[in-house]
Amino acid sequence: MKIVILGGDGFCGWATSLYLSTRGHDIIIVDNLSRRDIDNELGVSSLTPISFPQERIAAWKEVSNNEIKFHNIDVAREYDSLLALLKKYEPDAVVHFAEQRAAPYSMRTPKAKRYTVDNNTNATHNLLCAIVESKLDIHLVHLGTMGVYGYGKFENTPIPEGYLKVQVPQPDGPALEREIMYPADPGSVYHMTKTLDALLFYFYNKNDKLRVTDLHQGIVWGTTTDETGRDERLINRFDYDGDYGTVLNRFLMQAAIGFPLTVHGQGGQKRAFIHIRDSARCIELALQNPPQKGDRVQIFNQMTETHRVGELAEMVSKATGVPIQKLENPRNEMERNELNVMNENFLRIGLKPIKLDEGLAAEVTDIARKYAYRVDRSKILATSRWRS
Ligand code: NAD
Numbered sequence: 001m002k003i004v005i006l007g008g009d010g011f012c013g014w015a016t017s018l019y020l021s022t023r024g025h026d027i028i029i030v031d032n033l034s035r036r037d038i039d040n041e042l043g044v045s046s047l048t049p050i051s052f053p054q055e056r057i058a059a060w061k062e063v064s065n066n067e068i069k070f071h072n073i074d075v076a077r078e079y080d081s082l083l084a085l086l087k088k089y090e091p092d093a094v095v096h097f098a099e100q101r102a103a104p105y106s107m108r109t110p111k112a113k114r115y116t117v118d119n120n121t122n123a124t125h126n127l128l129c130a131i132v133e134s135k136l137d138i139h140l141v142h143l144g145t146m147g148v149y150g151y152g153k154f155e156n157t158p159i160p161e162g163y164l165k166v167q168v169p170q171p172d173g174p175a176l177e178r179e180i181m182y183p184a185d186p187g188s189v190y191h192m193t194k195t196l197d198a199l200l201f202y203f204y205n206k207n208d209k210l211r212v213t214d215l216h217q218g219i220v221w222g223t224t225t226d227e228t229g230r231d232e233r234l235i236n237r238f239d240y241d242g243d244y245g246t247v248l249n250r251f252l253m254q255a256a257i258g259f260p261l262t263v264h265g266q267g268g269q270k271r272a273f274i275h276i277r278d279s280a281r282c283i284e285l286a287l288q289n290p291p292q293k294g295d296r297v298q299i300f301n302q303m304t305e306t307h308r309v310g311e312l313a314e315m316v317s318k319a320t321g322v323p324i325q326k327l328e329n330p331r332n333e334m335e336r337n338e339l340n341v342m343n344e345n346f347l348r349i350g351l352k353p354i355k356l357d358e359g360l361a362a363e364v365t366d367i368a369r370k371y372a373y374r375v376d377r378s379k380i381l382a383t384s385r386w387r388s
């Protein structure tokens with residue numbers, strides 16, 4: 001397949017690009033490097049020393065003999081360039097990772113809130129509009145989030161894959177059975193943009209019959225894949241700071257440098273997780289199983305397990321001896337929630353989940369230990385607050 005990867009220089013996008021390239025797909029990365037710019041703005045950098053895009057791609061050619069193309073385009077602002085790119089390459093699919101993805105960053109300042117909404121909704125809308133204008137039958141695979149559902153909105157009721165069966169009462173006669181989009185319940189400006197994306201997909205699918213798969217992904221953990229581990233120049237991004245670092249990777253990094261594990265509140269928040277290797281595999285499966293023309297938006301829950309934040313901290317603490325610190329929660333979120341997520345779609349089409357185990361966790365801690373000299377301890381605590 002010929003596949004355009006929007007956001008292919010990022011954490012998930014880079015690992016996925018190499019994974020798909022190894023499997024014989026023709027990969028074209030589009031990225032405006034805004035993630036690297038935000039690191040500069042925040043005065044932090046990836047724990048791992050990531051190479052420049054050109055250097056990464058040259059290293060990949062050297063190691064694998066596969067060529068990946070790279071275009072620096074701002075998908076949210078450079079519509080004409082995006083359209084020209086689609087017309088030039090005529091891809092079978094576009095995988096869309098190109099959004100501002102940190103909830104804390106999206107709540108940091110009015111400027112960051114507005115940037116997140118402008119960037120994310122414009123990127124998605126430009127892509128949809130360009131696919132229609134190109135007249136190409138492109139399968140759009142988008143990385144959404146579990147956070148569109150809220151977490152355990154209806155207590156322990158399993159969260160279905162995008163659509164909820166409901167009974168609509170009728171004034172006279174029996175109730176109608178319908179499937180509706182699961183009620184959106186975002187918990188940050190970032191998560192809100194993903195619920196807006198879902199509505200954009202709904203409309204373009206209904207109006208223009210675009211073929212769309214929206215992957216509601218949980219928190220991605222881990223860092224290395226078979227491909228990124230082949231050469232240090234291919235190393236993947238590892239975010240650890242208070243805005244971009246995600247919880248499990250943060251705990252593993254903190255354990256590696258002996259920094260007390262930063263649990264927000266009492267740690268009763270339950271979240272969904274997936275390893276970076278499974279994330280790349282899921283995208284391959286989604287590409288191999290596209291919806292047919294005329295099908296509604298296909299929605300898969302891309303996660304493999306759920307854990308409570310406090311329990312993860314205890315697990316890491318027990319394995320490493322590093323203590324836990326319970327901090328005032330900077331976020332506005334439920335102190336404790338249940339989370340029961342259905343993921344039958346991916347299991348049905350071949351996902352064999354990698355589960356959190358000590359070996360994999362140790363792999364991340366080893367990476368963190370190796371690059372511990374790059375940690376800026378002053379950037380670890382979360383400082384973005386949901387309410388002033
Ligand atoms: P990331 O920030 O590492 O990567 C995103 C990439 O997109 C960056 O390289 C950035 O420069 C690029 N980008 C952003 N806006 C762009 C624009 N307007 N034009 C061109 N490029 C642009 O994030 P990630 O962790 O790789 O996440 C990728 C996607 O997966 C995001 O949409 C995110 O919402 C989703 N997701 C991530 C996680 C996770 O735990 N990391 C979990 C669930 C969903």
Ligand code: USQ
Nearest residue numbers: 101102103145146147217218219246247262263264269309
């Ligand atoms: N948390 C801590 N301590 C920390 C960091 C986080 O207790 O040091 C807590 C948070 O308060 C929250 C939970 O851990 O309750 C998860 O936080 P996170 O930063 O790991 O994840 P989140 O903000 O939800 O965002 C991440 C990605 C985002 C993706 C989302 C999937 O950054 O792109 O969409 O996970 S999900 O959480 O399933 O919605």
